[in-house]
Amino acid sequence: MVEQCGRAGGASNKTEFMISNPRSRKAVFALSLNALFFGLSWLPFRALESMGLHALWSTAIAYAGVVLLITLAQPLAWQWLLGNAALCLLMVASGVTNVAFNWAVTTGDVVRVVLLFYLMPEIGRAHV
Numbered sequence: 001m002v003e004q005c006g007r008a009g010g011a012s013n014k015t016e017f018m019i020s021n022p023r024s025r026k027a028v029f030a031l032s033l034n035a036l037f038f039g040l041s042w043l044p045f046r047a048l049e050s051m052g053l054h055a056l057w058s059t060a061i062a063y064a065g066v067v068l069l070i071t072l073a074q075p076l077a078w079q080w081l082l083g084n085a086a087l088c089l090l091m092v093a094s095g096v097t098n099v100a101f102n103w104a105v106t107t108g109d110v111v112r113v114v115l116l117f118y119l120m121p122e123i124g125r126a127h128v
Contacts, residue, residue, distance in 0.1 A: 039114070042105035055106040059099050 048058045070077055081087055104113040 041102070042110055042114075045102050045106050046110075049106040055103045056099065059102045063095065 045055050045058055049055055081091070101113070101117055104117070
């Protein structure tokens with residue numbers, strides 16, 4: 001999956017890594033794009049909060065829009081989703097996490113919220 005590439009002539013100790021599998025490149029791109037959107041998602045929520053729309057309402061409206069789009073694009077997705085209890089649990093947990101994040105970035109310091117949000121799994125692991 002990850003292939004090691006040295007410099008020509010071997011004069012340098014530095015090692016460069018490149019992703020050789022095209023599927024891996026797509027995965028890295030998708031994760032990077034997700035991180036970009038996730039990292040910038042607080043901007044519209046903060047703007048909507050300053051205009052008087054609470055973060056919980058703006059999150060509910062965003063989720064309702066996504067549910068509508070999925071329902072229109074893939075109506076059979078609901079049968080598959082409701083037939084898989086673990087996926088339903090994951091969906092609910094992800095939604096609650098996203099609501100908590102959106103609420104936190106509109107009411108708190110963005111840098112602290114994002115830092116704590118990303119460190120939470122590690123903090124939880126340290127206390128187990």
